[in-house]
């Protein structure tokens with residue numbers, strides 16, 4: 001079994017390493033100084049500090065989608081949950097690390113944190129939805145989360 005490739009900054013010399021598809025259980029090391037690297041991409045992310053849109057989120061799983069630009073993501077490496085909003089105006093991802101409780105609120109009850117509610121850039125307007133063929137945002141969510149719901153525990157039939 002392998003994990004997906006991601007970029008990791010060496011904690012000792014600061015070199016950015018592209019960590020390839022290494023086997024799980026085998027720590028990647030820095031190409032320059034041989035220091036062991038963090039086991040996942042989000043180990044070096046600061047709470048609340050936007051990250052550049054160039055990052056590809058390799059090594060992450062989309063757990064739930066709220067809008068075309070807001071997602072609940074989970075790091076495959078460390079299991080941390082992140083609330084991620086893609087602000088295309090400034091080409092940044094706004095991120096916040098979520099507690100297990102906040103993440104399960106989203107997954108089980110569809111209760112989302114309010115962090116990005118005031119940013120119109122990460123919410124579709126009625127024109128966008130109509131153009132893409134959706135009646136409402138709820139319609140978009142229902143259809144989008146069917147496709148990304150492979151991590152969803154089975155709920156049985158209703």
Ligand SMILES: [Zn+2]
Pocket residue numbers: 010011012013014015030031032033034035
């Ligand atoms: Zn190094």
Ligand SMILES: [Zn+2]
Pocket residue numbers: 040041042043075076077078079080
């Ligand atoms: Zn991580």
